[in-house]
Amino acid sequence: MRAFPVLLPILLLCAACSRSDADTISEIASLKAEIEQLKAARTASAAAAAPELGEQMLTLQIRHGRLWAAGHAQNWMLTQFQLAELRESLAGVVELNGDHAAMQPKRLADVLPAMVDPALRQMQDAVDAQDQAKFELAYDALTQACNECHKAAEHGFLVMQRPQTPVLDNLRP
Numbered sequence: 001m002r003a004f005p006v007l008l009p010i011l012l013l014c015a016a017c018s019r020s021d022a023d024t025i026s027e028i029a030s031l032k033a034e035i036e037q038l039k040a041a042r043t044a045s046a047a048a049a050a051p052e053l054g055e056q057m058l059t060l061q062i063r064h065g066r067l068w069a070a071g072h073a074q075n076w077m078l079t080q081f082q083l084a085e086l087r088e089s090l091a092g093v094v095e096l097n098g099d100h101a102a103m104q105p106k107r108l109a110d111v112l113p114a115m116v117d118p119a120l121r122q123m124q125d126a127v128d129a130q131d132q133a134k135f136e137l138a139y140d141a142l143t144q145a146c147n148e149c150h151k152a153a154e155h156g157f158l159v160m161q162r163p164q165t166p167v168l169d170n171l172r173p
């Protein structure tokens with residue numbers, strides 16, 4: 001038993017180290033579980049926060065209509081504003097519904113900009129030039145882009161057009 005005094009601290013050390021290993025393992029396990037819970041909660045709240053694509057399209061419908069009213073009245077300041085708002089709404093669709101089933105197997109996040117960006121650029125040029133004829137051409141190109149996407153999403157019965165009457169007439173064009 002002469003070795004005992006030497007072995008004892010080693011044994012104690014090992015006991016301590018194996019106990020702390022077990023502690024570490026269970027601590028890691030509970031942290032992992034906590035991370036999973038947080039992830040699940042975040043996914044659930046993101047899903048709850050994401051508006052329906054149809055709701056976002058209703059906003060686009062209003063913005064599309066208001067853009068026409070402003071440009072048709074040659075109120076270029078208001079037209080710039082409406083165009084910026086329309087861009088923001090489109091960005092919101094990409095951000096919150098980028099993986100929507102409507103465009104599968106393609107990603108809406110890829111399809112939407114590819115279809116709409118050229119018309120948006122054309123519209124920006126027209127508005128910057130304050131040119132009504134160019135505005136009307138760009139507006140038709142934009143409307144066609146909306147409709148092309150509806151067709152691609154098998155919603156070809158949703159046909160946008162130049163507004164015949166203002167969507168809402170309480171904002172002065």
Ligand code: HEC
Binds near residue numbers: 058060102158
């Ligand atoms: C990425 C393709 C895509 C583009 C681009 C697009 N849409 Fe849509 N739109 C859809 C889909 C898909 C639906 C059907 C949504 C649903 O199932 O609720 C829809 C639905 C709509 C609806 C019907 C909404 C309702 O619930 O009554 C309107 C209005 C609309 N879009 C307007 C527009 C306008 C205006 C533009 C262009 C500025 C546009 N959309 C561009 C894909 C697109």
